[in-house]
Amino acid sequence: MIETPVPGHGLHERFLRGLALSPRRAAIRVDDETLTYEAMHELALRRAGALLARAPQRQRGPHRVAVLADKSLTAYVGMLAALYSGATIVPLNPRFPAERTRRMLTAAEVSTVIADPIGRAALAETELDLPVLAEAAAAPPLDAPVAVRPSDIAYVLFTSGSTGRPKGVPMTHGANDHYFTLLDRRYDFGPADVFCQNVGLNFDCAMFELFCAWGRGAPVHAIPPAAHRDLPAFLAERRMTVWFSTPSGTSFIRRMGGLTPGAMPTLRWSFFAGEALLCEDAAAWQAAAPNSRIENLYGPTELTVTITGHRWSPETSPGRAVNGVVPIGTVHPGHDHLLLDGDTESAVEGELCVTGPQMTPGYLDAADNQGRFLERHGRRWYRTGDRVRRLDDGELVYLGRLDTQVQIQGFRVELAEVDHVVRRCAGVQNAATVTRPAPGGGLELVLYYTGDRVHPVTLRRELAAHLPEPMVPKVFRHVAEFPLNANHKVDRGRLAREAAAMSDGPS
Incomplete structure (x- = not known):
């Protein structure tokens, strides 16, 4: 049976929700440049029209658009335009080595590239002959975004493979719909919030920053590197309320004196993901942002950004920690998980395996699926490669990668x-x-x-x-x-x- 488009389930439709809530308010700010929801929507429709006009091969195969750009208006509008056109976006870092970028563009079978000047230079170094969408490309704008099916691929992200070859991870619109619906229930974001856009666009956590904000009609501010030298002043000037970073990303902030008690009073929410969060770092951040709730999020790209979350409590979280690491919380509703100790299921400790609606359908290269997925109990599970311990109430504590357990x-x-x-x-x-x-x-x-x-x-x-x-x-x-x-x-x-x-x- 052919799956038909389902209104309201496309990732881009979160932007449409924000458009309805905050049409004349800022959607994105990069340095001193700002686009309102209305202006960004109109630009995206025009560029989506240009993308479709130059993609006649769409019916014969995947239509994938690479966004090879720094944090720029070109990148943000380009991502939205590609989604509006029904294409799959492939966000890439223009500062990666040329050979790595060439491999990713080739593996993703990219048909068109959206690039800023830095991205154009990076593309030239790959020596690939791929068309670049001109920002002034002439074509009739779309009347409305193209409808998509839940099984359609919203984006492809690349992770580092064990062989040194990047692995392409396709994620569906349906997986993202489930994910962001859960986040809408968990967090009280609204149009008055101001979100940071701190991580690289090729990092899946950027999807959290952008589409949490846009789904609630809030503005997103790209964080320039220089802001970390005096982060409290930057947050105060922008009246920022939602922060996201890796735990290691805070080390420079600490060295610059940014974690003094009470230094970041405007923050309401602070999120950390990507690696283990230490209790001492969570406590220091809490002291610096006393009005903020802190969440430690966990999840591989293959499970749609994050799959668990633990809300930090200065009173109880340290006592639940193992090796000084904040717990990662419980697995999202609608999913099942099991722990493997070797090939045997364990009730207490082992490799975390997850199945459910946030799971990728599989890697771009089917050969990469070997060893990463498990068939058990009549279902397919993703093997995270992470060792966890299950506490009495079901919360999980991260112990480390399987390959960090060594024999000496x-x-x-x-x-x-x-x-x-x-x-x-x-x-x-x-x-x-x-x-x-x-x-x-x-x-x-x-x-x-x-x-x-x-x-x-x-x-x-x-x-x-x-x-x-x-x-x-x-x-x-x-x-x-x-x-x-x-x-x-x-x-x-x-x-x-x-x-x-x-x-x-x-x-």
Whole structure:
């Protein structure tokens, strides 16, 4: 049976809801440029018309439009225009290496590119002959956005594959409809809110920032990098009420003095996702934003942005934490989950597997599905690769990636546990433990840490009082701050490569 379009279920229809609520209010602000909902809607209809006029192949195959741009009006209007045209959007980072961008454009079978000047330069470096939509392209505007089916693909995002080849993750309009319907029930966002747009557009959390705001008629403000140098002043000037970032993205804010008590009074909601949130960081943010509710969100791209959430409580959350990490909460309604310990289901601890309406239909390359999906109980489950523990009330606590459990001298070591003990040492702010090949074979631990510089002998003595000998790192390295990847997460891969290449010396 052919599925027919269902009004109200397309991702772009969240913008239409905002248009009805706030037609003459700002929808997007980039630096000093602002577009109202009405103006952005009209621009998107014109560019959607131009996209369809130059895409006659739409009936013969997927119509995918890459948005290769920085945080610019070109990017935001382009994303909406592509959705209005019924196309699938493929947001890409124009600052990625040219070979990586070329692979993603090719894998997604992109038919047209929307690019700002930086994106045009990036596209030229790929040496691909793809048409770029001119902002002044002449074509009749659409009267209304193209209707879509829930099973149609709204966007494709690329994650890092274990082989080094990016994996394309298609997400449907129906999955996003389920997701944002849940968020509408959970949060009291409204037209008076002011949302940040902080993460890269190729990061799935950008969908949260944009479409939560647009679904409620609120404005979205792109956060320039310079704003982090004095974030409290920027938030106050913009009267920002909703913040979103990775936990690691707050380290620079802390160093710049932005987390002093009461520094961010306008915030009503603060969201953290993408990596483990430490209790001490949540507490510091709460002190700086006393009027804000804080949520720790968790979810792989394959499960539509986030699939669990825990609301931080200074009174109860620390007592529920494991290794100093804030719980990730319960799985969203409408989904089932199970924990796998090897191939056996566990009631307490194991790899988190989830099934339900937010799950991707599968990777662009079907070969990537191998090992990532599980058939059990007559259903298909996504294997997250994350180890969690289930508390008595059903809440989940994140323990780490499956591949962060390593064998050292025959001893099973949880890297997150080492990090937790290191963070309790005097002077240490944060820690990231990685492995490297040991001279005699096997692996050994290398510790990177921030905060005050502590003599290795002191660190080793403190750790030896709490950890078995195989869990005590062999090498200690002090850094001013951890390297971050394009999504503002700690780049542990880079740390591991540096550790493997280093010659041991003073920390």
